[in-house]
Amino acid sequence: MTARRLIPALAVAALGALVLSGCVAKSDAASSDALTVSSTASGCEVSGDAATSGTLTFDVSNDGDEVTEFYLLADDGLRIVGEVENIAPGASRTLTVVAQPGDYFTLCKPGMIGDGVGRAAFAVSGDAVELSGEDAEQKQQAVDLYAAFVKDQVGQLAPAVSEFVAAYESGDDETARAQFALVRAYYERIEPVAEALGDLDPRIDYREVDAIAEGLDWTGFHRIEKDLWVPAADALNADGETPAWQDWAPSTEAERAAFGDQLIADVQELYDYVHSDDFQESLDAQGIAGISNGAIALLDEVATGKIQGEEDWWSGTDLSDFAANVEGSKMAFSLVRDFAVAQGDEGAALADEIDAGYADLETALAQYGSLESGFVVYTELTDDDKRELTDLINALAEPLAQLTNTVLA
Structure with a gap:
């Protein structure tokens, strides 16, 4: 077995959905009026089918009976431009992206499996969004x-x-x-x-x-x-x-x-x-919005599979996947933390709340092992253990969901 470099939690980052976006001052962004999305068992109703390039916000409500997710897809209908997952029945989540001009699709996925429902064309017009500001x-x-x-x-x-x-x-x-x-x-x-x-x-x-x-x-x-x-x-x-x-x-x-x-x-x-020009161009276009959304997406990975013990069904190694997702999410957050703090007292308070959320979650995970030494088999966790981890994930997810809006303010 070849030696592997073990990466500390603070040296790990992760890519979120490939957001075709850039970093812009708030005055350069599109209208701050949010588009609303209603996800049901058979539909995905978006309040509009067009927008101007810049910061776009989708307020997604789950009006169905199953946990759902919402996607903004690129023009090929495959590549994910932005997504928000794990929306419980009766709950709402917000997706914020910085969209370049082009053709897209919106889609909801009740049950979070299958091809989804309500796929519809969505057009973004206007000028290309460029990096700007001090x-x-x-x-x-x-x-x-x-x-x-x-x-x-x-x-x-x-x-x-x-x-x-x-x-x-x-x-x-x-x-x-x-x-x-x-x-x-x-x-x-x-x-x-x-x-x-x-x-x-x-x-x-x-x-x-x-x-x-x-x-x-x-x-x-x-x-x-x-x-x-x-x-x-x-x-x-x-x-x-x-x-x-x-x-x-x-x-x-x-x-x-x-x-x-x-x-x-x-x-x-x-x-x-990831070694191609296409990848670098995507990252350059994303800016910090993509990194921020990456922190959110990786925590969603934990909430939608690992915490239920459904990911590594045969081996029971779900906690290792759990820990790796959290590491990636934490580092992605660390790359944009200063931009949140720069927004003033509210941004600084949000960053502190997210810091505390990661710390609490890491402390709880450490009870069961580590990536380096291995974790206990998932079936060894009691219902109380799982409930504690779930509560900590939810406590972190709430402030983390506000991160993209804050760093783009």
Whole structure:
């Protein structure tokens, strides 16, 4: 096993949705009047289908019976420009992006699976949004630091995946099991990069239940995970209903080779992207709005899967993914924290509240282990343990949701 560089929590960042945005003074932004969105079981009603380039705000209300999410998609209908997840029935969340001129789509996804509902065209007109203001250089420095981190993480992910796959394909399951959570941590810190590239994240990281729901071939980390942690005879799939052994057999040597080689190829595609001009141009266009939204998106990753123990269904290594998401979210926040503080007393108070939220969450997680030494198996947590972590996530999510609006003020 090759030595891996362990990254302290304060040295980790993560990319949020690929927001086609820039950093502008408030006076240069579009109208501050928010667009409203009503998400239901069958619809996604947006109060308008056009806007002027600059800062756009969508106030999303869940008027249905299932947890939902809202997306602003690029013109290809695949790349995510902005998203807000984990909106409970009766609740509301806000998405803020800085949008460049172009054609987009809006979409809601009740149940947070499938193709979504209510896809509609959305047009942004006006002039391209450029970096401006006295702090433009500092904002670009934050973007550059973030870009360097993403490249570093994927640069470590690629060889780690190759080593992991070699053990899996050779039948050395003990070694592969020992590597699984550590390898995934690199991916979990930068997961929204792949999520913004159409079907790349589904190929790398979909759970079995998600692949079935969307009619996709099941590949990636979790397909390999099920081979490494063979389900017990009385185990159920993640849907809680289907017996784990129904229509299931351990992979043959040839199938292991196919799954392993596919994972290596998909990670290579991610590596090629983050080292491309397209990636750098996307980051430059995002500015600090993209980094701020990244902090929010990664905490949403925890709230929508890890805290329920549904991510690593077979291995029970959910807390490792949880910790990596939190590390990424915290560092993304750290890159824009000063911009929030610069907005005055309210911004400084918000930053302090977010700092405290991360500290409380990290303290609670430390009771169960660490990425370096390993965490307890998720099934060892009691209902009270899960409730405490859930409360801490919610306590952090509330002020964090205000971050993008604050740094763009």
